Amino acid sequence: MRLLFVASEIAPWVKTGGLGDVAGALPAALARLGIDVRILVPRYPALRSLQATGRFLERFASLGGAMAAAELYEASLAPNLCVWLLDCPDYYDRPGNPYLGPEGRDWLDNHLRFGLLSRLAARLASPASPLAWRPDVLFANDWQAALAPYYLRFYEPAGSAKSVLAIHNLAFQGVFPPQYLDELGLFARDWHIDGVEYYGQISFLKAGIRHADKLVTVSPTYAREIATEAGGMGLGGLLAARAADLVGIVNGIDTEIWNPARDVYLDTPYDLERLADKRRNTEALRAEYGLASRADVPLVGVVSRLTHQKGHDLVAQIGEDIVELPAQLIVLGTGEAAIEVAFRALALRHPANVGVTIGYDERLAHRIEAGADFFLMPSRFEPCGLNQLYSQAYGTPPIVTAVGGLADTVVDATPENIAAGLATGFVCPEASPTAILAALTRAVRLWREEPEGYRQLQRVGMSRDYGWDAPARRYLALFRALLGESPWMS
């Protein structure tokens, strides 16, 4: 089986969030199962050195609309696994992150930049491709690749690949003004509510949801949530209509990179047998932030985009209460200015108990996962979430809301769940300041008054398998069903 995996970011080279992690690990896991995988990504500056190790494949004239010409390069990563770098310097050879310029604003030509990614993906998946290697399945990730199923359907001849659209976050839909229809080569006949039109704008994601053969999202609960009016962000009706083709598969984690026994960023790696060594990571983290060393006070960690989705406006509101619990807090993240300001102010008021880094820092992210006693992630919605998985693998019980992938992957520390050896963290029923504080209070109490119960949470979390092998097998089964090779069993 051949698979073309199309994404706008790929760890470790280019990552703004979980999509980068997934693109860096899922294709490799699929390749290990014997699928022949090509990952198509734009050739950003960070991928220049990878390009230098590869070879030129093909030059493509404009494939329609206002889209630029481009070249394709191939670099091999592993057996069965190559990256295809879409080289168009005008579009991708820019500073900043994949979506924003250095001053933090969306690039004005994002519709063309990711329109081209989608358009080229469709051509490569079609009998009209100039390349000998053609996929059986085109796997498009998020809005940046979501026009690919549309182009495949309307521009490419019969005999093209089947398409799967993976939705990592319905909040990002790739919405652009209607005057770009022509530039993108979208047909005027599709300019209506059952086409690509979304509240007067073009929606890349909507086009993909409508035209992909199968839809995947990154947890079963999120799959249910988005097929409703309340959770569908304007696309609930369409997703409900396609519910039979919508599957939820929880992400894995890259256990080479996120493994406390081998983590290159830790001074003192540890595992289940050496769990006591985790404490040294806590002390190192406190020292790095200049926090008071207090053996009787737990340390709560946060690594996150600081946005409404992640609920950290609510955490900032209860900052004083967290210190009063008492607990210490370390926050790493960037995002909405008001949340950044609130956390900075909290740290200034409580320098011995609150540490805040506004920024993006891979090393610190690992050290917080390892050093914290609890990881706080009170999202308003969460398609999958990776940090609660990292936390559990690191023996750092997560405190989460009961939404999406968080609900699917964290088992609440009720007395029954603890007694049954199932609990791994704390699940609060809603994203509100009082509910979050109540969950934190429960967590701190367990940590202080029932250390054996707390250690059990750590042990159960650390014993579970979060690797990509099992999710990759689910994907393989989905692709087989899509190709008519075997029935799909959900």
Ligand code: ADP
């Ligand atoms: P999302 O993709 O919605 O942001 P996920 O939990 O799926 O949420 O993935 C977030 C990823 O980004 C994790 O790997 C996390 O460690 C990383 N991350 C988020 N913010 C930062 C930051 N400020 N510094 C380093 N890593 C971060």
Ligand code: GLC
């Ligand atoms: C998105 C979601 C996150 C998910 C990630 C990878 O960024 O917000 O919940 O884990 O994609 O699928």
